Amino acid sequence: MIGQVQKFGKSHSFYDIYERKGEGEQSTHYCPGCGHGTIQKLIAQAIDDLKIQDRTIFLSPVGCSVFAYYYYDTGNIQCSHGRAPAVATGVKRTVKDAIVISYQGDGDLAGIGMTEIVHAANRGEPITVFFINNAIYGMTGGQMAPTTPLGRKTLTTPFGRDRDRDGMPMGMAELMQAIAAPVFIERCSVATPKELLKTRKAVHKALQNQIDGKGFSFVEILSPCPTNWGMTPVDARTWMDQQMTLLYPLGNFRDAVVQQEEQPAEHEVPLWLDDEALVELLKGASDVPVMRMEPLSETQRVKIAGFGGQGVLSAGELVATCGMSEGLAVSWLPSYGPEMRGGSANVSVTLSMDEVGSPLVDHPNVLLVMNGPSLDHFEDQVVEHALVLVNSSIVTRKVRRTDVRTIYIPATELAQEAGLVSAANVVMVTAYLLISKAIPLDTLKRCIPLVLRKKAFLEKNLSLVERTMVYLQENGMV
Amino acid sequence: MGKRLMKGNEAAVHGALMGGCTHFFGYPITPASEISQAAAYYFTAAGRTFLQAESEVSVINMLYGAASAGARVMTASSGPGIALMGEGLSYLAGAKLPSVVIDMQRAGPGLGNIWPEQSDYNMVVKGGGHGNYSNITLTPASAQEMFDFTRKAFELADKYRMTVFILSDAYIGQMMEPVEISGPVLHGQRKDWAVYGDAQSRENLISSIYMSPALQRKHNEELQHTYRQVEQEVVDYELYMADDAEIVFVAYGIVARICHSAVHALREQGIKASLLRPKTVFPFPKNVVEDFAKRRIPLAVVELSSGQMADDVSLAANGNVEVFRYLTMGGETPTVAELVASVQRDMATLGSRRSS
Secondary structure, three states: OOOOOOOOOOOOOEOOOOHHHOOOOOOOOOOOOOHHHHHHHHHHHHHHHOOOOOOEEEEEOOOHHHHHHHOEOOEEEEOOOOOHHHHHHHHHOOOOOOEEEEEEEHHHHHHHOHHHHHHHHHHOOOOEEEEEEOOOEOOOOOEOOOOOOOOOOEOOEOOOOOHHHHOOOOOHHHHHHOOOOOOEEEEEEOOOHHHHHHHHHHHHHHHHHHHOOOOOEEEEEEOOOHHHHOOOHHHHHHHHHHHHHHHOOOEEEEEOOOOOOOOOHHHOOOOOOOHHHHHHHHHOOOOEOOOOOOOOOOOEEEEEEEEOOOOHHHHHHHHHHHHHHOOOEEEEEEOOOHHHOOOEEEEEEEEEOOOOOOOOOOOOOEEEEOOHHHHHHHHHHOOOOOEEEEEOOOOOOOOOOOOOEEEEEOHHHHHHHOOOOOOHHHHHHHHHHHHHOOOOHHHHHHHHHHHOOOHHHHHHHHHHHHHHHHHHHHOOOO | OOEEEEEHHHHHHHHHHHOOOOEEEEOOOOOOHHHHHHHHHHHHHOOOEEEEOOOHHHHHHHHHHHHHOOOOEEEEEOHHHHHHOHHHHHHHHHOOOOEEEEEEEOEOOOOOEOOOOOOOHHHHHOOOOOOOOOOEEEOOOOHHHHHHHHHHHHHHHHHHOOEEEEEEEHHHHHOEEEEOOOOOOOOOOOOOOOOOOOHHHOOOEEOOOOOOHHHHHHHHHHHHHHHHHHHHHOOOEEEEOOOOOOEEEEOOOHHHHHHHHHHHHHHHOOOOEEEEEEOEEEOOOHHHHHHHHHOOOOEEEEEOOOOHHHHHHHHHHOOOOOEEEEEOOOOOOOOHHHHHHHHHHHHHHHHHHHHO
């Protein structure tokens, strides 16, 4: 209970003997007058009082408190420098009932780990952060910290911290206050017995919040480092009380009452799927029935090219799906990246009786060109006797090669006549498959619904396939 | 069972969920973003955890936390992101935490470009972070293997308490192929070393510090012992048309697919080419390389790098046979015709050298 001072004996949440420490198993590794021992004792008492010893996972940072796991008889994780809030995020999102404590110094939290603490706070991770501010890098021997006061001499500011060079000391509680999500923000001190009692209360509250599932709690604790400050323990405490608190004013910054708001329905979190439901989710509805087919006369190395937005990639997907549906080995490889945004697009598709080696189509034996630049780019790459289909609605010039079979189709016009503004790709694929006899019409019709994104246009697409077939027949192309 | 046409990137996420992965932490980077995007959908829809972190540094530390708490965890990134994870990967190794990381390699150094390279080989296979450690590294060459290897990776990670890398490339990720969603759903078991926030696991400590050099030495030796065990038990490769080999391509990922076609093209020209395709590069199938070398069958390493894997091949060949290097950098890939020409040239030179 708060207020009842336990005068003697060690908290249950501390080990009786510090076996992990090795030599000097009865004492801590902290220097005389250090604040860590005091603060860790307060935390251990709170863990005892709240009966959360089994549930507690204590994260040790890099810094003087790196060895907190020597002392705490709880679950322990040692973290890399500054990253404890990210580690805590991983832990808490795995074991939601655990009480996760991130105990960090000022170099760790306000220096190297600034990103992690800000984002963990902003997500409102329901963890408890104890931020020990002693205005110095202690473990490494006394270098400047982000919290070091102006003018203070340290190993890396031998002439004193300079505002113009080193910037101003950072107030982390104030910075936390700028973030909406945290539910509890307080700055305390261990300089005097009176402040110690307030700290004890804040520690207790920050842990109680986590037990109650309230959200992110942040307690900054001003703490003395007589060794690196070059002061006696008594002088260090006096300086804290009289000077340090001017720079870092004590008090509660936030103690929010959090209302458990119901999540809107569209944000409802799906429940854990069992194995059967998971497999159903992953296999999806587009399971393609594999049917036997006539052997391919030759491996189809197809290149489809056009403007981004002409459905080049989905045309390739349709060809590949048809091939897969016929039991063929297939591959589909797109051009990708920034060039896809508004620029030209192309896709390589291979249909083969045997397994596909290289999916890259360097020399196509089938070329579908949807625009002029694509014809310019790929005309010279096709092999002799290749089948070249040209969308003559858009491509104004003729194919120059005389050693290939060329077919001109007003694909865009046919699509528009069928009431589909952007289905020239379906015309092109239909023409290719029917002329080459690589895939039968029935298979094509069966596969269109598997690839089509806008299901409402299914009937119109199927009619377009029929219309294309009639066009090919009327013009003696099939 | 039917198959689905899907990208390697999407197949990896399917493999992860079938492999019992419960936590995916991601950060966008081309060409690996599609993996995070697919995970954002499928992990969330399946009631698993997907979270976009603020940086790759945070990602790898979230993995560290969730793995400490016993979860099967993963992320996916590309070279620059993997480099940022270096310290965290070393911590995972030091603390013996299982995790799965996909590296969709892109061209470097620096920002480079988003086209495929295989230049993260040294960073991933040799460790990448500080200290003596290794990652099991699997090298898929198809969308199906993106599924299969990712699923299997979680079993390997738990068994050896290591990070398992899927070392892939932009093409293998972008390519769509038929994928069979096969096998039962795997699940991680409760780990006696993990920290669950309960009485049973209260004594457990996740750490990589041993202040006594003697203990740190022992810890290192134990890690090395595990890596030697992995070399015995995990090595995997495919030999293609190797019985009558006159020359053997050594390649992984997209390049292995190009070599596969080159093998056929060369055989049509009368050269009995073959392919050794490592499916693991740590452990590296050095015994197979050693065997070819002792039989004086020349090797041709085809790689999208300055020769990072080729160095491992040369080490295993130990000077017993020629190791040709057909290297391409910057995001380009060799064509089948180029490989055929290179082999024809080098076999002719070799023939005249051996006969003189």
